[in-house]
Amino acid sequence: MKLSTEFYQREDVVLIAEELLGKYLYTRINGELAAGIIVETEAYRGPEDLGSHAYNHRRTPRNEIMYAAGGVVYMYICYGIHDMLNIVTGHEGSSHAVLIRALEPVEGIELMRERRKILTDDRKLCKGPGALAKAMGLNKSHNAISLQGDTVWIEDKGFNPDPDKMVATSRIGLNISEPYKSIPWRFYIANNSFISRK
DNA sequence: GCGACGATCATCT
């Protein structure tokens, strides 16, 4: 069943990032279904988080959707090339989000191979935020879509990783100062071979 | 298997 609006609209974005591990992300783009288990996430907690696009209440056309009520998608382009998938959380007016960083593919794997042009190693299909967006058929045009719809959604299949198999560590790729540089707001499933890196 | 590096452009100042 789909995760509820209440799940997303809680204020503790760090907890939500952790709880998203083991959930199933689905897309149906042009009628084609793809799915994967979320194995790696990062929390971004606006407005106090230096790493967040909403740091210090920053509000621009790009990040406007971060201020919507939780349960919608925030897509943006990084390095001019890569589309990133984020889950907006919290109540309307707050600006938290969770970056989905890696999936373990479970459905539509052939479709992912076509989209990614990787035929040999399925572990690379959804390895990293830019890669998984491409594999799942997501791009900036999907910004602001609701997770209660039938284009992008997340399901709880009753599978939860052991708490002691969840690793919390520092986020990747941020060129910022302490303490946010090394605060442990990145989560992944230990020993999973589909994460972007250790 | 791993580190270095260049690609590439939307976005903000």
Place this chain on the structure above:
DNA sequence: GATGATCGTCGCG
């Protein structure tokens, strides 16, 4: 005009 919440390739060994 500068800057990335990155990725694929290359060289190495």
